[in-house]
Amino acid sequence: MILDYEQKLLGYLDSLIDSADDDELFAAGYLSGHITLSISYCEEHNMVTTDAVNERVYWSLVEAKKELTPRDHELVIELWNSAKQSVLADVL
Template sequence: MIHDYEQKLLQLIDDNIDSATDDELFAGGYLRGHISLAVADCEQQGVTDIAEMQLKVKQSLLDAKSELSPFDYSLVCQMWQKISL
């Protein structure tokens, strides 16, 4: 189930590539890594709950906040909110 959700999220990112701005392309690429890491962590821990996977992505983004400028962090968080609904 989490794997299917991951594929859905990645497809949503990919579907916007043709019309995405440079900022959206950056945010999507950055998010892809955090989504995949969260899914791998869930699989390793035997977690099957999508809500828990979403929390792992949010925590991963929070943990990496210092890697990004405030503007870039905002872009990534906005995209996560948009696709994770």
């Protein structure tokens, strides 16, 4: 189930490539890495719900805040919220 969720999240980010500006492309690439690492963590710890993935991605982004400028962090969080809402809307 979470692998399907990962594919849909990454597919959403990939769909932005044609219309995204440089900041959005950066945010999408950065977020893709956090999604992939979070999915791996969840699989390893037998956390198999979308809620678990969402929480893990969120905390991963919070922990990484110091790596980014405030504006870049804001862009990544906004994109995460958009991706999550879009994918979950398709699932429900």
